[in-house]
Amino acid sequence: MKVGDKQLFLGMTSDISRKKAVERQKEERFIARLTRSNEELKKARVEAEAAVVAKSEFLANMTHELRTPLNSVVGFAGLLAKSSDLNAKNRRFAEIITSSSQALLALVNDILDISSLDADAVRLHPVVFSLPKLVEDVVASVSLMADEKNLQLKIEKGAAVGEAHFGDPVRLHQVLLNLVNNAVKFTSEGGVVVAISAAEPPGSDQHLRIAVRDTGIGISPEQVKSIFQRFTQADSSIHSRYGGTGLGLAISQRLVELMGGEIGVDSVEGEGTTVWVELTLPCEDARALADEDRADILQAAGSSSRVLVVDDVDLNRDLVAALLAPQGYVVSEATGGAEAIEAVKTGNYDIVLMDVQMPEVDGLQATRAIRAMDGFADLPIIAMTAQALASQWETCREAGMNDHLPKPITPVTLMAMMSKWTDGAPRVDDDNSGALDKLGGSSA
Numbered sequence: 001m002k003v004g005d006k007q008l009f010l011g012m013t014s015d016i017s018r019k020k021a022v023e024r025q026k027e028e029r030f031i032a033r034l035t036r037s038n039e040e041l042k043k044a045r046v047e048a049e050a051a052v053v054a055k056s057e058f059l060a061n062m063t064h065e066l067r068t069p070l071n072s073v074v075g076f077a078g079l080l081a082k083s084s085d086l087n088a089k090n091r092r093f094a095e096i097i098t099s100s101s102q103a104l105l106a107l108v109n110d111i112l113d114i115s116s117l118d119a120d121a122v123r124l125h126p127v128v129f130s131l132p133k134l135v136e137d138v139v140a141s142v143s144l145m146a147d148e149k150n151l152q153l154k155i156e157k158g159a160a161v162g163e164a165h166f167g168d169p170v171r172l173h174q175v176l177l178n179l180v181n182n183a184v185k186f187t188s189e190g191g192v193v194v195a196i197s198a199a200e201p202p203g204s205d206q207h208l209r210i211a212v213r214d215t216g217i218g219i220s221p222e223q224v225k226s227i228f229q230r231f232t233q234a235d236s237s238i239h240s241r242y243g244g245t246g247l248g249l250a251i252s253q254r255l256v257e258l259m260g261g262e263i264g265v266d267s268v269e270g271e272g273t274t275v276w277v278e279l280t281l282p283c284e285d286a287r288a289l290a291d292e293d294r295a296d297i298l299q300a301a302g303s304s305s306r307v308l309v310v311d312d313v314d315l316n317r318d319l320v321a322a323l324l325a326p327q328g329y330v331v332s333e334a335t336g337g338a339e340a341i342e343a344v345k346t347g348n349y350d351i352v353l354m355d356v357q358m359p360e361v362d363g364l365q366a367t368r369a370i371r372a373m374d375g376f377a378d379l380p381i382i383a384m385t386a387q388a389l390a391s392q393w394e395t396c397r398e399a400g401m402n403d404h405l406p407k408p409i410t411p412v413t414l415m416a417m418m419s420k421w422t423d424g425a426p427r428v429d430d431d432n433s434g435a436l437d438k439l440g441g442s443s444a
């Protein structure tokens with residue numbers, strides 16, 4: 001290499017290494033910036049997650065505060081509306097209070113649900129259940145509304161659908177009730193069909209499709225796109241004409257996703273809508289249902305089980321007692337945890353219904369104390385709580401409680417729980433008018 005060439009070469013290499021150094025510096029600055037923004041993102045995410053949890057806890061507490069008084073309003077208004085000593089006008093007032101308070105309660109429940117789903121606090125509780133029976137129950141609960149509108153209401157069951165599946169019937173009921181309720185609500189002529197089908201024969205996993213078809217107002221293609229978003233209704237006239245909050249489908253979608261399934265809509269405006277759910281559930285042998293059937297609240301009759309109702313709020317105790325006594329249960333009451341522990345020692349109870357939040361000795365402490373006593377390991381203790389978050393039920397279970405009765409307590413949920421945990425379950429009596437009289441003249 002000539003001298004000139006060598007200098008040129010050296011000059012070029014130092015140029016290259018300068019450039020490289022500059023590139024490296026740029027790269028390092030870039031990486032430092034990236035690391036910084038990554039950390040900021042992480043921090044923001046942690047903050048956002050904490051905010052969601054705080055919001056969900058706030059809402060859970062708020063809904064508890066709202067549900068406790070609503071519990072009494074719904075329960076007593078229902079009893080009052082059935083009382084025999086009301087004149088027509090006052091009965092109408094009681095019915096309006098009942099339906100308005102139930103609507104308010106549905107809204108409070110929806111808000112609690114969506115905030116629990118947001119906080120990932122909803123857990124499924126899979127058990128063996130009958131899907132055909134669940135669909136029948138859902139359809140039965142909207143049949144009155146369908147009758148009033150002169151609509152046909154039909155179930156179509158594919159031959160392959162098994163009798164016993166393993167899944168969360170409470171949440172599936174919630175989803176299907178919302179879909180069937182919407183179908184009836186948005187249909188004024190024709191009817192609603194709930195079609196269930198399975199892709200495989202019963203025996204192992206079944207890929208199930210549950211389609212709710214109506215001949216109602218339909219949804220435009222534009223509106224279909226956003227129908228699963230929360231607080232979304234097809235158009236602004238819907239709320240004034242049909243009411244509702246626009247939360248039902250958002251909750252349904254989240255629940256179906258939690259079950260590993262899919263939900264979708266096919267609709268033609270002016271002709272009708274099909275909302276379908278597809279999910280895969282293990283299909284059990286029908287014999288597995290036997291236990292469940294034994295607990296069927298409508299079949300068994302008569303009970304003289306001894307029940308201890310523990311609640312610091314007089315009205316709550318009175319309501320439970322008023323519902324149980326006419327069914328033959330022998331009801332005693334305790335106003336707090338300490339009193340409950342003493343009562344259990346001598347009362348020979350078959351079951352304890354225990355409020356969780358009480359001053360001084362709360363339901364959890366009382367349960368732990370009872371479990372620590374000799375001979376009370378198997379006494380059914382049922383938590384009564386308005387806080388429906390999964391983690392709260394976990395705490396109850398850890399304290400030794402057997403099951404959980406969400407407030408507000410309704411005759412059906414209460415009787416179902418009683419028949420599940422005591423022998424010889426009573427019949428569910430539609431007419432609870434007698435119950436109110438036992439409260440000592442509150443019907444006057």
Ligand code: ADP
Pocket residue numbers: 178182183186214216217218219227232233234235238243244245246247248249250273
């Ligand atoms: P809500 O019924 O409480 O308003 P949803 O989330 O269940 O809330 O439904 C959202 C909207 O979707 C409804 O307001 C309505 O506009 C539309 N929609 C749902 N189901 C149907 C249906 N079967 N037919 C027509 N429109 C429906």
